[in-house]
Amino acid sequence: MEARPQWSEEVPMRRRWSVATRLLVLQLAGVAVLAAGAVVFTVVGARSDAQQEAATRSVAVATSLAQNPLVVEAVSEPDPTATLQPYALDVMAASDVDFVTIMSTDGTRYTHRDPAQIGKHYLGTLAPALQGETVVETYTGTLGPSVRAVAPVRDAAGEIVALVASGVTISRVEGTLAARLPPLIGGVLGAALLVVLATVILGRYLGRVTDGRGPEEMARLFAYHESVLHSVREGLLLIDRRGRIALLNDQAAALLGVPADSAGERITDLPLEADLEAFLLAEPAAPADLAASEDDGDGPVTEEVHLHAGRVLVLTRRPATQPRRGRRPARLLGTVVTLRDRTEIERLSGELDATRTLSDALRSQTHEHSNRMHVVASLVELGRYDEAVAFAVDSTARSQHLADELFSGIEDAVVAALLLGKWTEARERGMEAEIDVSAGARWDPSLSEDLVVILGNLIDNSLDALARAPERRLVVRISGGDASDLELLVADTGTGVPADLGFGDLARRGFSTKDHGAFGRGVGLALVDDAVRRRGGTVRLTTGETGSGCVATVRIPSRSLAGERRPHRGSAS
Incomplete structure (x- = not known):
């Protein structure tokens, strides 16, 4: 049993977070980390600043007291305390320090915030101060950890007679720091709230734009989109409402003859025919139920056949709409145009038409021959042998002569079959037809396809024109070639063409005096014009010698007939 294909493991079984949700979570995490970092950095900095401020205040108070004459005189008294x-209590209250301790040079306290500690030894570093320096340190004393400064007290002779210590407890520093935190935390939280609000707004926008899809799903959809876009055989073109190319695949670029990177270019800046440009820029008609549309809907579809750069293109145009999703209404994006190449189909249909025409002619001749054989048989039964022979010879001489001349003199069987079939068709429709191929007519076999297009369309147009004319006569002549230009002439006595119209007007795509078919009419002469131009030739329309009808003369220069040349002999009518 054949194993069933398995889906790639890249296809998720469940839908993951959308881009908006991931962005919101990422932003919240980032804001939290930044806020925590900002608080920690600010707290550490504020603590350092508070300790530095406490040390500066302590040094200022200690040095100020050490230079005060009152202190110098009091330490020499019998009872300094x-x-x-x-005085020390007054200084503590006025200078916003937690303690002021005045002591002897051996560290015995004269003053203290706690009177019970007076007379006891000072806890801290004294040696540098005894050397005449001011000491700043963080030390744990009787009031707990504190930032303190110790300065020497000198007498008039400059001798150190006492020491002054001043400090601020760490608990007070922490209290100052705690008072600074609420505004700081409030500012951080406010900034975080603004970031979250902006992220939510951006997330809602991204969710609306991406339809709530996650990045993996969007990447997968983009990969599938690119794969489908460049693998389809039809050309695909998306035009926005400003007339710019929003999207095109490789096939569309090849069929239009434009660079593959033409996205963003204006249609008017591309080398396109005026009628093709007008078709692409036509304002799309939105579906009638666009406002209530749940899906893409089926908008009005327009199909036309255009001739561009030697190709026969079938263009299908429909409006491109964005479906309604939730609260978002459906809207018109522009126009979607698909392009299909019918060049080979037209070429094959021309050859098939020639073959079908020959087949119909042979079938008609078979039927006619059967009827004539019944007449001959009846004449024989009646004993009228001479009349039977004369009837048989006369009835087949004309058609057989044309067939023999064409197929024996023209080695190009496709062109010969086309001419014979058109001659037979004209006869069946009650028209007089004359086909003349000069003995010197020569052309390369590669020209056969273009000759089928040129002669087939011109003869068809003449037959249609003769159907409405009182006098029905068709003339086809092929002459020249070899060292001279090849000339094709198709003349009729039909209704003719308006005098104010030249072949350029008639060959314009879409121009026709006949009823329009599924893809419109007016393609035949456009194909003739393209084939003649491709061979570097010309087409001229004139009025017949009797003042009515139409004479189409096609001239193909000899330089387009180069290659293997085969002689085309014979003339028949």
Whole structure:
């Protein structure tokens, strides 16, 4: 049993987070990390600043007291505490420090915030101060950890007679820091809220634009989109409402003869025929139920056949709409145009038409021959042998002569079959037909396809024109070639063409005096014009010698007849 194909593991079984959701989560995480980092950095910086401020204040108070004459005089008294303790308490209250300790050079306290500690030894570093320096340190004393400064007290002779210590407890520093945190945290939270709000708005926009799809799903859809776009055999063209190419695949670029990177170009800037450009730029008609559309809908479809760069293109145009999703209404995006190449089909249909015409002619001749044989048989039964022979010879001489001349003198069987079939068709429609191929007519076999297109369309137009004329006569002549130009002439006594119209007007795609078919009419002469131009030839329309009808003369220069040349002999009518 053949194994069933398995889906690629890249196709998810469940839908993942959308781009908007991922962006929101990522932004929230980023904001949280940045906010935490900002708080930590600010707290560390504020703590360092608070400690530095406390150290500066302590040094200022200690050095100020050490230079105060009151302190210098009081330390030499029998009871320094009596004078210095009240003064130290006043200084602590006025200078916003937690303690002021004045002590002897051996560290015995004269003052303290806690009177019970007076007379006891100071806890801290004194050696640098005894050397005349001011000491700043963080030390744990009787009031707990504190930032403190110790300065020497000198007498008039410059001798160090006492020490002054001033400090701020760490708990007070932390309290100052705690007072700064609420505004800081409030600012960080406010900034985070603004970022979250902006992220939510951006997320809603992205969700609306991406239809809630995740990046994996969008990447997969884009890969499938590119694969389908460049693998289809039809050309696909998307034109926005400003007349610019929004999208085109390789096949469309090849059929239109434009660069593959033409996306973004204006249609008017491309080398296109005026009628093709007008078709592409036609304002698309949106579906009548666009506002209530749940899907792409089926808008009005327009199909036309255009001749461009030697190709027969079938163009299908329909409006491109974006379906309604949730609260988002459906809207018209522009125009979608598909292009199909019918060049080979037209060529094959021309050859098939020639073959079918020959087949119909042979079938008609078979039927006619059967009827004539019945007449001959009846004459024989009646004993009228001479009349039977004369009737048989006369009835077949004309058609057989043309067939023999064409197929024996023209080695190009396709062109010969076309001419014989058209001659037979003209006879069946009650028209007089004359076909003349000069003995010197020569052309390369590669010209056969173009001759079928040129002669087939011109003769068909003449037959249609003769159908409405009182006098019905068709003349086809092929002459020249070899060292001279090849000349094709198709003349009729039909209704003719308006005097104010030249072949350029008649060959314009879409021009026709006949009823329009499925893809419109007016393609035949456009194909003739293209084939003649491709061979570097010309087409001229004139009025017949009697003042009515139409004479179409096609001249193909000898330089287009180069290659293997085969002689075409014979003349028949």
